[in-house]
Amino acid sequence: MLAQLAAEFPGWYPEWNIPYWLMSILRVVGGLVAVLLPAGGIVYIFLFKMMSFMQSRLGPMEAGPYGSMQLLAEVGKWMQKEDLAPDNADVRIYKMAPLIVLLSTFLLVVVVPFGPQAYFTNFETGIFYALAVASISVLGILIAGWSSANKYSLLGGLRAGGQLIAYELPMVLATLGVVIQAGSMNLNRIVEVQNTGEIFGIGLIGNPFVITQFIGFLIFMIAVQAELTQSPFDMPIAESELVSGYMTEYSGFRFLIFFIAEFATAGVFGFIASVLFLGGWGVPFTWFGWEGISDVAWWMNFVGPLIMFTKMFALVGVIMWVRFSYPRFREDQLQTFAWKVLIPLALANTAATAILKVVF
Amino acid sequence: MTLTDRQQLSYIASQAADARLNVELETEGMTLNIGPQHPATHGTLRIIARLDGEQVVWAEPVAGYMHRGYEKLTEVRTFPQVTSLINRIDWLGSFANEVPFILAAEKLMEIEAPPRAQVIRTILFELSRIANVSLFLGDLGVQMGAITPVFLAFRDREYILNLIEGATGGRFHPNFDRIGGLKDDLPKGWIQETKGAVKKLEEFCDTIDDLLFGNEIFQSRMRGIGVIPADIAKDYGLSGANARASGIDWDLRRDQDLPLSYDLADWKVWTHPDGDSWARCWIRLQETRESCKIVGQLLDQIPAGPVMTKVPRIIKVPEGEAWVATENPLGEMGYYVVSKGDLGPFRVKIRSASFNNISIVPWALKGVYVPDIITILASLYFILGDIDR
Numbered sequence: 227m228l229a230q231l232a233a234e235f236p237g238w239y240p241e242w243n244i245p246y247w248l249m250s251i252l253r254v255v256g257g258l259v260a261v262l263l264p265a266g267g268i269v270y271i272f273l274f275k276m277m278s279f280m281q282s283r284l285g286p287m288e289a290g291p292y293g294s295m296q297l298l299a300e301v302g303k304w305m306q307k308e309d310l311a312p313d314n315a316d317v318r319i320y321k322m323a324p325l326i327v328l329l330s331t332f333l334l335v336v337v338v339p340f341g342p343q344a345y346f347t348n349f350e351t352g353i354f355y356a357l358a359v360a361s362i363s364v365l366g367i368l369i370a371g372w373s374s375a376n377k378y379s380l381l382g383g384l385r386a387g388g389q390l391i392a393y394e395l396p397m398v399l400a401t402l403g404v405v406i407q408a409g410s411m412n413l414n415r416i417v418e419v420q421n422t423g424e425i426f427g428i429g430l431i432g433n434p435f436v437i438t439q440f441i442g443f444l445i446f447m448i449a450v451q452a453e454l455t456q457s458p459f460d461m462p463i464a465e466s467e468l469v470s471g472y473m474t475e476y477s478g479f480r481f482l483i484f485f486i487a488e489f490a491t492a493g494v495f496g497f498i499a500s501v502l503f504l505g506g507w508g509v510p511f512t513w514f515g516w517e518g519i520s521d522v523a524w525w526m527n528f529v530g531p532l533i534m535f536t537k538m539f540a541l542v543g544v545i546m547w548v549r550f551s552y553p554r555f556r557e558d559q560l561q562t563f564a565w566k567v568l569i570p571l572a573l574a575n576t577a578a579t580a581i582l583k584v585v586f
Numbered sequence: 587m588t589l590t591d592r593q594q595l596s597y598i599a600s601q602a603a604d605a606r607l608n609v610e611l612e613t614e615g616m617t618l619n620i621g622p623q624h625p626a627t628h629g630t631l632r633i634i635a636r637l638d639g640e641q642v643v644w645a646e647p648v649a650g651y652m653h654r655g656y657e658k659l660t661e662v663r664t665f666p667q668v669t670s671l672i673n674r675i676d677w678l679g680s681f682a683n684e685v686p687f688i689l690a691a692e693k694l695m696e697i698e699a700p701p702r703a704q705v706i707r708t709i710l711f712e713l714s715r716i717a718n719v720s721l722f723l724g725d726l727g728v729q730m731g732a733i734t735p736v737f738l739a740f741r742d743r744e745y746i747l748n749l750i751e752g753a754t755g756g757r758f759h760p761n762f763d764r765i766g767g768l769k770d771d772l773p774k775g776w777i778q779e780t781k782g783a784v785k786k787l788e789e790f791c792d793t794i795d796d797l798l799f800g801n802e803i804f805q806s807r808m809r810g811i812g813v814i815p816a817d818i819a820k821d822y823g824l825s826g827a828n829a830r831a832s833g834i835d836w837d838l839r840r841d842q843d844l845p846l847s848y849d850l851a852d853w854k855v856w857t858h859p860d861g862d863s864w865a866r867c868w869i870r871l872q873e874t875r876e877s878c879k880i881v882g883q884l885l886d887q888i889p890a891g892p893v894m895t896k897v898p899r900i901i902k903v904p905e906g907e908a909w910v911a912t913e914n915p916l917g918e919m920g921y922y923v924v925s926k927g928d929l930g931p932f933r934v935k936i937r938s939a940s941f942n943n944i945s946i947v948p949w950a951l952k953g954v955y956v957p958d959i960i961t962i963l964a965s966l967y968f969i970l971g972d973i974d975r
Contacts (some may be wrong), residue, residue, distance in 0.1 A: 552731035
């Protein structure tokens with residue numbers, strides 16, 4: 227049966243004959259799922275439950291079995307609240323800011339491949355685009371901090387601006403190592419290279435770049451931690467000194483959007499990190515005798531997303547684990563760490579990768 | 587060496603350019619009100635900070651948002667009634683507030699509690715110190731964004747609170763100390779329970795030592811920040827762990843002769859030469875361990891006998907003045923009691939530790955960064971009830 231189906235659909239998307247309108251709907255729904263499902267899952271699994279167990283308490287238990295509906299209850303609560311803006315705020319920009327932050331998340335998920343054909347768009351400079359649109363959230367955070375007409379918000383916004391720009395660089399440099407090794411900026415090609423690769427002639431587990439680019443992987447994850455403003459890099463929010471940083475004045479559904487954007491971005495960065503370093507949606511192609519991405523069976527379009535979600539949750543789990551256990555840096559220590567440690571290390575890593583690429 | 591005209595001209599031009607740049611870049615300071623409602627002040631303390639960027643140019647604490655007028659209220663209470671007021675001063679270590687006042691009243695009446703009551707008083711005193719400081723140790727993490735330690739602190743403090751409740755009937759406000767002794771004897775099995783709880787608290791101290799004090803980020807946030815030299819500390823009247831962290835070897839438990847049984851136990855007064863935030867926190871951690879030690883030793887040495895001496899049914903304190911201070915969880919806490927021979931005190935002056943400890947804030951916060959405001963305040967450790975009493 228399976229073989230018959232596989233023969234009927236050799237696995238290349240045009241032969242599925244999905245009409246354009248259906249494809250559009252699928253993309254919109256898929257985009258919402260790819261952004262909101264990780265956000266909800268991360269909030270429930272890590273923020274509600276893992277954090278509670280680490281702190282010897284139960285976490286939410288009332289709404290739904292084991293409190294699993296808690297997030298829906300919270301969303302309902304936030305939606306009911308009044309849409310407040312401070313008197314002196316620059317209201318139009320103030321209201322726009324959370325949407326810009328969320329927009330960057332949606333733009334980011336566009337390039338993430340979930341299977342051989344299960345992607346929203348697939349262009350040659352995928353990772354370049356991803357790093358570019360990731361910076362849009364800085365804009366949203368800066369204008370949120372500025373337009374709130376609140377001193378705490380202003381300080382938080384400026385800190386966020388400084389921090390996100392500082393940690394963009396090590397992230398780009400860490401990615402550069404992967405791009406050099408894969409020889410492509412196309413995310414699907416990066417997946418293919420990892421899954422068809424060999425380690426010393428043994429192709430059993432492919433060649434996930436986490437092994438060859440381990441320093442790059444560490445730098446990337448640290449930079450992601452900072453980009454997401456999670457502890458120990460949560461200076462912009464710093465609830466014990468800046469009340470809530472750039473989000474201080476936000477309430478109701480605008481706060482909700484910030485909240486969703488924070489965790490959805492965590493999810494999307496988890497996806498991107500698993501594509502870059504952990505082999506993405508793929509299983510090592512030698513297991514099934516596939517030569518390249520065009521041989522991959524059609525069912526990988528359905529298994530791929532599951533693999534991606536698993537890897538994403540594992541990576542975000544580590545991010546959250548660190549978040550719940552570390553105190554935060556001071557702003558100047560944070561900048562020192564970025565400019566004096568991470569960036570030189572990332573540069574050295576890139577140079578070493580480039581040299582080894584030429585040599586072998 | 588003489589300058590050529592050209593060099594002179596270029597020098598003047600560069601000076602002019604600098605001057606213009608300074609005028610253009612002249613930045614305005616910003617006044618930041620930290621509090622009265624702010625998560626880091628755990629209460630209603632307000633700190634007015636004049637900022638230049640993220641650097642504090644000038645800071646001043648404003649107390650009084652929660653003023654409760656206890657000194658005045660004591661004048662319209664009888665002596666036994668005062669304890670229920672004053673154990674709300676430092677609300678985390680309530681029993682410790684009652685002791686100096688009761689001792690002052692006993693001093694005026696020239697009576698002394700029986701030995702059994704003295705030892706139990708000391709044990710409860712130290713238990714309330716542990717309850718107080720363990721929360722401080724957990725709260726340190728929260729001030730720096732590590733949210734896990736505070737839950738551990740709340741969990742383990744519960745053992746102590748249960749014990750205090752078991753002995754006195756009140757978790758937070760025991761109101762257990764009486765002129766001439768204690769209200770009741772200890773309940774059955776309490777001593778055994780206390781031994782178990784003290785073990786738990788010692789483990790808690792080890793956990794905090796690993797989790798927080800061993801953390802590199804915590805160390806980099808604490809070491810060398812908010813350094814208070816010994817002479818400055820003396821000038822501002824710092825007491826307790828804050829003074830000992832600046833190297834002042836001064837502990838009222840050891841250095842004065844009160845009818846409390848600290849000399850029965852073998853313990854140590856810790857000091858630290860650095861005087862920075864780290865030293866203040868570390869001293870408190872060590873003190874919690876010492877307190878556990880004191881309690882553990884005293885539990886085996888409770889003598890038999892009554893817990894109350896003979897006192898008249900209606901207590902009238904003879905005319906006179908007395909000053910008694912003890913080493914409370916927050917520092918030196920003293921009561922200056924003036925009696926005119928009535929049922930109640932004529933005047934009570936309360937010297938609470940936090941009020942003096944917080945007075946160093948303008949000095950200590952000068953030139954630090956905004957995040958350090960929080961760590962310095964946290965390490966100075968104040969309780970609002972102790973400031974606005």
